[in-house]
Amino acid sequence: SGDTITIPSGATITNNGTATGFGETNTPSWLAYLSSTQTISNTTSTTIVYNAEVYDTANAYNTSNGKFTVPSGQGGKYFLTFATRLTNWNTSEVHIFIQDGGSGLLTMEKGDNDGDNNTFMNSGIVDLAEGATIEVQFYQNGGNGAVLRANQSNSWFGGFKLIGV
Numbered sequence: 001s002g003d004t005i006t007i008p009s010g011a012t013i014t015n016n017g018t019a020t021g022f023g024e025t026n027t028p029s030w031l032a033y034l035s036s037t038q039t040i041s042n043t044t045s046t047t048i049v050y051n052a053e054v055y056d057t058a059n060a061y062n063t064s065n066g067k068f069t070v071p072s073g074q075g076g077k078y079f080l081t082f083a084t085r086l087t088n089w090n091t092s093e094v095h096i097f098i099q100d101g102g103s104g105l106l107t108m109e110k111g112d113n114d115g116d117n118n119t120f121m122n123s124g125i126v127d128l129a130e131g132a133t134i135e136v137q138f139y140q141n142g143g144n145g146a147v148l149r150a151n152q153s154n155s156w157f158g159g160f161k162l163i164g165v
Contacts, residue, residue: 028058028074029160032066033152034084039145040138048084048136048148050157068134068159075130077162082136083121085154087147119154125162134159 032050040046049066061068070078128134136157140146148155 025057026079026160026163028056028060028071029158030056030058030061030068031156031158032056032061032063033157034148034150034155036150038148038150040140040148041145042143043139043141045137045139048082048138048155048157050136050155052152054152054158066135066157068157070128070130070132070134072130074161075128075132077125077165078128078134078159079123079125079162080134080159081121081123082157083119083155084136084138085119085149087149 031054033052033054034048034050035052038048040048047066049064051063051066053061053063058071058074060071138146138148
């Protein structure tokens with residue numbers, strides 16, 4: 001009707017018993033990082049195991065294998081992000097690998113002959129089915145093992161489900 005209504009702080013608004021978009025959160029969500037270095041062998045695609053969590057609202061990220069599994073009833077559009085910082089590497093490819101019919105989404109390729117301390121990072125929105133697993137895989141063909149730097153400021157993997165889309 002065009003009338004302005006003031007809603008008290010902490011109030012829940014419902015429409016025929018269904019909560020509206022006020023106060024919703026983008027969950028499930030998680031953020032993990034490397035707490036120690038990880039070495040990637042030459043010409044081998046390897047899952048990066050971000051082994052420490054900052055948070056994980058649905059307990060759906062596994063710090064022992066580096067995989068996030070979309071929880072039951074939580075399929076939909078997700079924002080995903082990752083970064084990995086390396087020391088002394090030559091040429092590499094990093095991508096988020098999604099095990100529900102697709103792979104290589106959110107791929108980042110970068111390489112040079114004398115790279116040092118370079119960071120791969122990428123983010124994007126993908127549609128994920130319930131039960132899909134997501135992991136970051138790293139491939140390098142620069143010769144020796146590529147060392148991934150530890151700590152949250154260097155190497156992280158996270159995401160969250162988008163609401164309202």
